[in-house]
Amino acid sequence: MPLTLTLTEGVLPKGQESIAFARLSDAMIKWHGLTGNSAITPNIVGSINVLPKEHTFSGSKEAPVVFIEWKVPAFAFNSREIQLGYIEEATDIIHSMSGEKQPRERIWVNVVHAVDGAWGIGGVALTNAQLTG
Secondary structure, rough: OOOEEEEEOOOOOOOHHHHHHHHHHHHHHOOOOOOOOOOHHHOOOOEEEEOHHHHHOOOOOEEEEEEEEEEEEOOOOOHHHHHHHHHHHHHHHHHHHHHOOOHHHEEEEEEEEOOOEEEEEEOOOOOOHHHHO
16 A cells, blocks of 8 residues: 655754655554554555655646645545544644644645556556455
8 A cells, every 4th residue: 555755845843754655654553443463464565756845836826735645445545534544644744743833734634546457466457355365
């Protein structure tokens, strides 16, 4: 389940991006009740993109931004409680780690769901039932 963390250079203290990534991942696992799950944990993967200030925008103007994007199977983030809880916690993580300098209004979280059967691990296309069973 890839997490893509994209942020403007300087939003977090240099070197803290990987800590933020880990905290965001741990929060996702927690909100899904999967803490300690040996099948899911190694499949939380992703990347961090730190962009120069002149390459990030809000309202079509240069601005410091943070984008937290998950690509997950359809069964993830499937309850309103998980959606509300994770998004609030993820926003709090970044806001706090920025020294409360990054405005909450410039922290976006979104989730993209894969089509059932189009989740591939190790060259195998897995269905939701295979992933959860």
